[in-house]
Amino acid sequence: MGLIWLHPWRLIMAVAVALLLTVLLVRSRRMTWRWKLRCLVWPALATMFWAGAAAEPFLQVAPRTDHIVALLDLSAGARTAPWQNPQWLWTFLGRHLPAAMRVTVVGFGTQCQVLRRDVPLDNPGAWPKAWAVRSLSHAVFSRALAWNRSGLAHAPRWLFTAGLAPWPRLKLTSLPFTVALTLVRPTMVDAGITNLRALPSATGVTLVGTVRCTGKAQVMLQAYRNGLRIADQLLTFTQAGVRRVRIEDIPPDDHQTLDYRVKLVGADPWPQDNQAAILLAPAHPESxxxxxxxxxxxxxxxxxxxxxxxxxxxxxxxxxxxxxxxxxxxxxxxxxxxxxxxxxxxxxxxxxxxxxxxxxxxxxxxxxxxxxxxxxxxxxxxxxxxxxxxxxxxxxPPNRKPVRVIFLIDESGSMIDHVPGTAGQSEFNVATHAVLNAVAALHKTDRVKIFAFNGQTRLLLSATVGAIRRKIVSRLSAIVPTGATNPDSALPALKKVLRSGDILIVLTDGRIAKMNVPAWTRLILSRHIKLVVVAPLAPNSLLTHVAAATGALRFSTHQFRRWPAMLRTALQRELAGKARTTALSWHEEQGPLAGxxxxxxxxxxxxxxxxxxxxxxxxxxxxxxxxxxxxxxxxxxxxxxxxxxxxxxxxxxxxxVPPPGNSDFVLSQRRMGRIWRVRVLARNARGFINGADLS
Structure with a gap:
């Protein structure tokens, strides 16, 4: 532990004040000590204290001396670095560190990866023959210096790098450990593509890429579209750095998939990062x-x-x-x-x-x-x-309010007639199937009432859909149609149960001899009831007059087997959104389009x-x-x-439309006899990882 001043030059003022105080004390011998303390000593001490505080002193804790963290640069610019061999790193550290020292090896590029933990220097057999990691595209020093592990926060770091990445701006107090640095200049220059993007526009496609080089070199960049060369650019690097490239292309047809490939041509010892590919879907789908x-x-x-x-x-x-x-x-x-x-x-x-x-x-x-x-x-x-x-x-509507649906079914003797093409089912059986299909289209919270009428009216079921769905078949199948057809018998019961906004569905064969048209019309219009009539209606029948006077939804057909489909359509029209022909101004949610x-x-x-x-x-x-x-x-x-x-x-x-491929993962295959040759171009983070051919 020791005291360290961050700005030691500010201590000059404190030293100068101390010398001035000494001179003044010597020359003021005749003055009293009370005057000296009040006029000289205390102001001088305050000034010296302020100068010392401005120098920003802090205590530095001595780091652990039995453990060190080795940070290895594994970017493309350090491919020829000697620390790529673990035995060289063991030999190098053994010459400069005590034998009892333990080492944690961390490789870094765009990310950090622990290669070895707590490896002793006095045991060469604990060191591997090769690092189990691939070379990354480029190095990020801030990631390496920010790496931390429990118990190693203050352990010293030894940074091995080629120095081809920008250093972060750091203060002395921002690093709680000491850093040793070993710089190695690459013996062989490498150039590679680290990024490629395609920007479609109304006039064509713009390819924007990034080429990184580790030294002085000259390479040729070639761009291809669907196998046809479209551009050549000569890139000259006077020193290590990054160059952005831009290529404009006008495709001849917007209905085909665009396969863009960019290659670097030159003397490069590592061709794995010398090409990149990207696919663009056509403006319109192909199929x-x-x-x-x-x-x-x-x-x-x-x-x-x-x-x-x-x-x-x-x-x-x-x-x-x-x-x-x-x-x-x-x-x-x-x-x-x-x-x-x-x-x-x-x-x-x-x-x-x-x-x-x-x-x-x-x-x-x-x-x-x-x-x-x-x-x-x-x-x-x-x-x-x-x-x-x-x-x-x-x-x-996903959260619509529960509705009330009232079914009024004709159970008169005329409903016992058989319906052709239904395997001997009666008209009342067809009406029962229509009610079942209609109830199946409702929510469990919707309320249903089923009335049956002939000479008189009776209530068969009244509950929510979830409670009566299984009871409908048993109650309706037990009914034997008989008696006359008198819909007026249902008026007293309907007056008690109908509310504003209810849906009233009438199913009958239309053989009605007597009906109080004014009473039905007043009931429907005064209660604002939505009336649906499913029946074979004659032009001048009484039920036709009621439907016309109330604006009811009518489904008139003599084919009784179509009743289930008609009832489905009726409920759909009443509950679902309607088709409109009124003018409506629209706009794109995240764009300028409107109309x-x-x-x-x-x-x-x-x-x-x-x-x-x-x-x-x-x-x-x-x-x-x-x-x-x-x-x-x-x-x-x-x-x-x-x-x-x-x-x-x-x-x-x-x-x-799904794109024909992912620009971050391009796969090409070719069959050679009984063997498939597959080539993968993949991108991880901001760099390409191009694997070898797979068979």
Whole structure:
């Protein structure tokens, strides 16, 4: 332990004040000691104390003398350094340090790695024959000096380096240990590529790279695009340093993958870092499958000619047939028009193969397209995958309030007639299946009431969906249709239970002889009830007049087996977002694009989805993207014929289409007989690590 002054030159003032005090004390012999203390001694001592404090003294603790940390530079500039051999380091340290000293060897480049811990100098067998680490691109001295380990905070350091990296700005007090330095100039000059980036623009591609050299050298930089040489640059290094290079290129076609490779040509003893590669995806995907009912739509017109366009009926039936495409586009396709397992196939295509999926529509997708309905049941007994589960935009609000749905089912004697093409099922059985499918599309917290009417009305079930889902089949299957058809018998019961905003669904065969049209109209309009009528209605029937007077949603058909699909569509239209034709101003979420659309659908952003475009006024998301497994899915809920909309669509395609390769890891293979030759170009941190050929 010792006292050390950080600024010793400031002690000159203290020495000068001490000499002046001595002179004044000698000349003031006649003055009293009280006067001397008050006027001379105390001011002088205060000045000397201030000067000593300004010199910043501190106590230095003696470091441990039984342990030392050897910091080895393992960058490319130190490849020829003698410490690359552990035996040389043992010999060198043994000549300068006591035999009882223990050494911890730490290699550094861009990161630090402990090569050996607590190796004794008096035991040469404990030292390895070679270090178990590869050479790194460049050295960072601040990382090496910041390395610390419990118990070695004050242990001295011995730094072995080639000195080709900038030294950090340090103060004496910032290092709690002493540092010994050994500098070795490289015997052979090495040049290598440490960084390469591609910057696409509207006019072309700019390659920006970094070349590092360990001494005086002259090398030729060659750039290739898809095997064609596009540029040559002569780089002259008068001393060790770093040079930034910039290459401009204008590709002839924006529909192909760009494979850029940069090479250094020259006398270089280490060619492993003399090349780098980067891949750029084309502006448009190379292989796209568009599923649409209108082959001449906007998406087909903007894409290349080799994009494949099919109708909903020609959708691939297996996931293997989709693997040839990079992306699948569903353009204004209702879910009912696709094959039963289309959503499941698309889910496997995105999750497991990394494909892209774009769900676009402005009138027949999302809510109007029935994306949220789970009405098909798979072989496992669970509802099959829907397009709603794949899309980042939801058709139904994710946290909507529970709704109340009242079913009014006709159980009169006319409902016992058999329905053709249903294996002998009656009209009432078909109505039962329609109710089951409708309840399956509701949330567990939604409340359901089921009434049955003939000459009189009775309440069959009343509870939440989660509580009565299993009871519906047993209660409805026990009913035997009989009696007359009198819907007016349900008016007293409905007046007691109907509330504002309820959904009333009427299922009947339409054979109604008597009905109080004014009373039904007043009830529906005064309570603001959403009426849905599923029945074969004649133009002048009483139920038709009620539906027309109340603005009800009518599904009129004599094919009773279509009732389940009609009821699904009815609930979807009432609960999901509607298709709109009003003017809506939109803008890109993180960009300058904006416009006005007259065809859009009400959708809702899901948690975890990234918003791409939305309405300027109001909370109306219009485009979003999210990651699903290995791939990405984007949703676009509006259309417009403008340049801004085309640019937005191009950015969406680039966001979801998987690139043909990763610029940080480029793999090339070639078959030679029965042997595959594989070459890997990988980048770690800011430097390339190019391995040898693998067979």
């Amino acid at each position: 796209v499958l568009i599923v649409t009912r209108h082959p001449g739509n906007w998406l087909v017109a903007m894409g290349p000619r080799h994009w494949r366009v099919v109708g909903p009926g020609a959708f691939p039936s297996t996931p293997r047939r989709l693997q040839r495409y990079q992306m699948v586009v569903l353009s204004n396709i209702p879910q009912a028009l696709l094959p039963p397992r289309a959503a499941a196939i698309l889910g496997d295509f995105v999750r497991h193969t990394g494909g892209g999926l774009l769900i676009a529509g402005s009138c027949c997708a999302f809510g109007p397209g029935g994306y949220a309905l789970r009405w098909r049941v798979g072989t496992s007994g669970r509802p099959e995958t829907t397009l709603e589960s794949l899309s980042p935009l939801a058709s139904v 006005i659309t007259h065809a859009w659908i009400e959708v809702y952003q899901k948690a975890g989805a990234k918003l791409l475009a939305g309405a300027i006024h109001g909370n109306h998301p219009l485009a979003a993207v999210w990651r699903l497994g290995l791939g990405h899915v984007a949703a676009l809920a509006f259309s417009e014929k403008s340049v801004a909309y085309r640019h937005l669509l191009q950015r969406i395609l680039q966001a979801i």
